[in-house]
Amino acid sequence: MNDVRPIRAKSGTNHEGTSAHNRRVIIDALRINGELSRADLARATWLTKQTVSNIIEELERDGLVRSQEPVRKGRGQPSTPYRLVPEGAFAIGLQIDRHVTRAVAVDLIGSVLVRAEAGLPTGGPSTGAKVILDLVAEVRSKLAGIVQQSEKRMVGLGVAMPGPFGVAGSGDDPWMMEAWQKFPLLETLTAGTGLDVGLQNDAAAAATAERMVGAAHGLDHAVCLFVGYGIGAGLILNGELYRGANGNAGEIGMALLFADGKTTPLEHRASLASLYQHLSADPADPDLHTCINDLASRGDQSIETWIETAAVELRWSIHLIETVFDPQTVILCGSAPEALVNRLIVAIGPLLPSIAERPGRMLPRLQPGMADPWSVALGAAAGPINRAFDPHFAAILKDSL
Amino acid sequence: MNDVRPIRAKSGTNHEGTSAHNRRVIIDALRINGELSRADLARATWLTKQTVSNIIEELERDGLVRSQEPVRKGRGQPSTPYRLVPEGAFAIGLQIDRHVTRAVAVDLIGSVLVRAEAGLPTGGPSTGAKVILDLVAEVRSKLAGIVQQSEKRMVGLGVAMPGPFGVAGSGDDPWMMEAWQKFPLLETLTAGTGLDVGLQNDAAAAATAERMVGAAHGLDHAVCLFVGYGIGAGLILNGELYRGANGNAGEIGMALLFADGKTTPLEHRASLASLYQHLSADPADPDLHTCINDLASRGDQSIETWIETAAVELRWSIHLIETVFDPQTVILCGSAPEALVNRLIVAIGPLLPSIAERPGRMLPRLQPGMADPWSVALGAAAGPINRAFDPHFAAILKDSL
DNA sequence: CTAATAAGTCAAGACAATTGACTTAATAAG
DNA sequence: CTTATTAAGTCAATTGTCTTGACTTATTAG
Numbered sequence: 001m002n003d004v005r006p007i008r009a010k011s012g013t014n015h016e017g018t019s020a021h022n023r024r025v026i027i028d029a030l031r032i033n034g035e036l037s038r039a040d041l042a043r044a045t046w047l048t049k050q051t052v053s054n055i056i057e058e059l060e061r062d063g064l065v066r067s068q069e070p071v072r073k074g075r076g077q078p079s080t081p082y083r084l085v086p087e088g089a090f091a092i093g094l095q096i097d098r099h100v101t102r103a104v105a106v107d108l109i110g111s112v113l114v115r116a117e118a119g120l121p122t123g124g125p126s127t128g129a130k131v132i133l134d135l136v137a138e139v140r141s142k143l144a145g146i147v148q149q150s151e152k153r154m155v156g157l158g159v160a161m162p163g164p165f166g167v168a169g170s171g172d173d174p175w176m177m178e179a180w181q182k183f184p185l186l187e188t189l190t191a192g193t194g195l196d197v198g199l200q201n202d203a204a205a206a207a208t209a210e211r212m213v214g215a216a217h218g219l220d221h222a223v224c225l226f227v228g229y230g231i232g233a234g235l236i237l238n239g240e241l242y243r244g245a246n247g248n249a250g251e252i253g254m255a256l257l258f259a260d261g262k263t264t265p266l267e268h269r270a271s272l273a274s275l276y277q278h279l280s281a282d283p284a285d286p287d288l289h290t291c292i293n294d295l296a297s298r299g300d301q302s303i304e305t306w307i308e309t310a311a312v313e314l315r316w317s318i319h320l321i322e323t324v325f326d327p328q329t330v331i332l333c334g335s336a337p338e339a340l341v342n343r344l345i346v347a348i349g350p351l352l353p354s355i356a357e358r359p360g361r362m363l364p365r366l367q368p369g370m371a372d373p374w375s376v377a378l379g380a381a382a383g384p385i386n387r388a389f390d391p392h393f394a395a396i397l398k399d400s401l
Numbered sequence: 402m403n404d405v406r407p408i409r410a411k412s413g414t415n416h417e418g419t420s421a422h423n424r425r426v427i428i429d430a431l432r433i434n435g436e437l438s439r440a441d442l443a444r445a446t447w448l449t450k451q452t453v454s455n456i457i458e459e460l461e462r463d464g465l466v467r468s469q470e471p472v473r474k475g476r477g478q479p480s481t482p483y484r485l486v487p488e489g490a491f492a493i494g495l496q497i498d499r500h501v502t503r504a505v506a507v508d509l510i511g512s513v514l515v516r517a518e519a520g521l522p523t524g525g526p527s528t529g530a531k532v533i534l535d536l537v538a539e540v541r542s543k544l545a546g547i548v549q550q551s552e553k554r555m556v557g558l559g560v561a562m563p564g565p566f567g568v569a570g571s572g573d574d575p576w577m578m579e580a581w582q583k584f585p586l587l588e589t590l591t592a593g594t595g596l597d598v599g600l601q602n603d604a605a606a607a608a609t610a611e612r613m614v615g616a617a618h619g620l621d622h623a624v625c626l627f628v629g630y631g632i633g634a635g636l637i638l639n640g641e642l643y644r645g646a647n648g649n650a651g652e653i654g655m656a657l658l659f660a661d662g663k664t665t666p667l668e669h670r671a672s673l674a675s676l677y678q679h680l681s682a683d684p685a686d687p688d689l690h691t692c693i694n695d696l697a698s699r700g701d702q703s704i705e706t707w708i709e710t711a712a713v714e715l716r717w718s719i720h721l722i723e724t725v726f727d728p729q730t731v732i733l734c735g736s737a738p739e740a741l742v743n744r745l746i747v748a749i750g751p752l753l754p755s756i757a758e759r760p761g762r763m764l765p766r767l768q769p770g771m772a773d774p775w776s777v778a779l780g781a782a783a784g785p786i787n788r789a790f791d792p793h794f795a796a797i798l799k800d801s802l
Numbered sequence: 803c804t805a806a807t808a809a810g811t812c813a814a815g816a817c818a819a820t821t822g823a824c825t826t827a828a829t830a831a832g
Numbered sequence: 833c834t835t836a837t838t839a840a841g842t843c844a845a846t847t848g849t850c851t852t853g854a855c856t857t858a859t860t861a862g
């Protein structure tokens with residue numbers, strides 16, 4: 001009598017969905033192309049001139065878009081280009097790593113306006129939660145000091161931390177990231193900040209950053225190979241970040257390799273963790289980053305041996321990524337020091353043969369991405385901005401409110 | 402003066418896009434749930450009762466949907482359930498393999514109504530094109546003999562063949578699949594049949610079939626590991642088939658493995674091609690399929706050795722797929738004989754530890770899919786049906802006409 | 803027998819994109 | 833210098849699709 005099994009269906013849409021999508025398409029077009037006139041927008045988006053005019057007018061009223069000086073280009077009335085207003089929206093990005101946490105305030109076009117960093121006490125969330133909430137509050141108030149009304153235009157707080165999420169842990173993590181994952185982080189942050197909070201893993205955040213302001217800007221298919229304390233891949237598929245069924249897509253650090261008769265996760269052979277171990281360095285040392293940068297840039301032998309080993313694994317990882325995802329390009333990025341990433345890129349080449357070798361390629365198979373300790377926090381902040389302003393399927397549907 | 406770089410932007414949408422999407426959502430809901438009343442549909446899709454009524458009325462007029470006997474379920478007016486009408490649409494699916502080609506006619510709900518097979522002469526497309534066109538014509542006319550007006554409701558021709566596509570070939574393929582890829586297949590078929598023609602690789606077709614009528618029915622994230630002459634993965638991501646930048650996503654047969662000091666593509670170690678070689682069998686032998694099925698079902702030693710080797714590689718492939726895609730489930734399917742696939746599933750277990758091991762899993766990590774020589778052709782036919790009737794982002798946009 | 807409940811319809815209204823004519827402002831051609 | 837041509841952008845009426853709220857119908861619980 002009672003229908004027990006729930007009905008599964010996709011959500012429908014309506015006028016508001018249409019209008020929301022078109023608004024997002026206009027914003028996206030301006031983000032990708034820098035500045036465009038109404039006529040340009042109409043041609044590029046397949047919308048009518050009139051519709052574009054209406055949307056632009058509304059966006060201008062909302063302070064998201066601003067007209068520039070008219071430009072004459074041949075016959076006909078000069079066109080008035082429009083640009084995104086950087087101060088049109090802000091987001092906070094928060095990176096929670098093993099021994100450090102970073103927060104940034106970012107504007108609509110992805111410029112970092114405020115940054116702050118704090119050490120994370122060992123002991124996990126019980127002591128760390130306060131540090132984090134204080135850091136977010138600090139960044140927010142500094143932003144409010146720079147920009148009028150920033151709080152009115154705050155779209156959310158994006159958090160990035162090492163994954164994978166929701167997996168029965170191995171228990172051998174000395175940095176207590178596991179404890180962080182069990183901690184009700186989203187609830188704590190929502191309650192403590194009053195903001196909309198979103199979570200992604202660090203590789204996904206790096207990819208989100210590359211898509212907003214980096215090498216993946218405007219690309220529909222790109223994979224960011226992220227070398228941090230661990231190693232992961234951030235996936236841009238069909239122009240959107242792909243998360244998988246449980247938000248763990250791209251967590252290739254856990255991939256098991258067979259070599260020398262042993263089974264080892266990739267992470268143990270190519271990641272900063274493996275480098276620290278190779279150098280017998282203390283990961284909590286605040287000078288480590290610059291120190292490694294120095295070693296890498298002057299080609300120190302201790303680091304070269306590691307680079308040689310890691311490069312073999314990375315070369316193979318890139319081959320696999322190309323084979324499996326068929327992306328337009330692979331971007332190597334990381335919280336690793338820039339000099340190290342550059343050395344790695346050289347050491348990785350030449351790439352293994354793969355289906356990515358095709359006639360008429362426009363983009364390099366492998367490109368360097370941001371190698372900036374702040375890029376993950378930036379990507380974390382880009383999350384809420386994407387959700388609020390970028391065109392994606394879910395944003396059209398009624399079930400997304 | 403002249404703006405040389407083209408403007409890149411996503412397409413906008415309009416009322417028609419909304420309406421087309423809602424129609425597709427209703428069809429999809431009926432496909433997944435079997436039968437639903439208007440009120441059920443309204444609740445499940447977030448559309449209003451009135452909108453659902455209008456759409457159902459239109460679909461009924463178009464012959465895509467049919468009312469069932471009203472059912473009393475407690476208080477209130479009895480509800481009238483609706484179902485998809487199988488004869489509402491048809492598609493032809495065509496599989497082009499190394500030495501054989503198969504064509505099927507399929508209806509709206511994915512039932513195979515007609516099947517036909519032909520040997521492909523060596524010599525590639527120059528001689529094979531006619532065979533294929535004749536086969537398609539045969540299937541179409543047989544369908545027309547069974548169903549009135551089938552041509553009026555024909556939505557297209559889907560083609561599946563081994564990938565990868567558009568890659569500078571290695572030239573060592575004795576089956577001339579490379580020549581097929583250079584051949585203007587789509588143009589020839591479009592001209593020769595007058596139908597809308599689409600192309601996917603065989604693993605993608607297998608996944609499309611699993612999504613329409615198999616283990617991936619109604620799932621949003623599933624990967625089909627397809628063991629055929631080669632080996633590939635068909636990717637269902639966010640409820641849609643993922644193709645990658647060049648239609649080659651999932652072509653894992655080309656993935657290079659390092660073992661025994663050598664570099665070998667996965668394909669050479671786990672695929673029917675490797676089995677044929679192991680057995681010194683002739684791939685063109687038409688009895689090979691049943692013969693291998695016999696050998697596998699009675700546990701013949703010659704085949705068991707191969708299974709042991711292949712299972713190692715497949716176990717690792719599944720681990721990697723889980724790690725990289727984070728799917729809800731992995732489906733093992735193939736053009737391999739059913740008994741062989743079943744033996745492989747047993748031999749593969751137990752699976753390697755991965756992020757797929759999580760508390761509260763609903764689905765098995767690995768499930769058997771269709772192991773039917775006709776499943777690829779079925780999946781090929783499912784392609785045009787999906788394009789015509791399933792909800793997806795592109796279908797909402799103005800640039801999709 | 804009556805009240806409650808649920809399915810489904812009706813008709814008016816709201817919303818957002820479309821259409822085609824119009825205005826404005828520039829350059830090219832004579 | 834004048835005129836034709838071209839392109840950007842606006843105006844006002846129209847169209848297509850979903851929404852709203854009241855209404856009708858059919859059933860069961862009490």
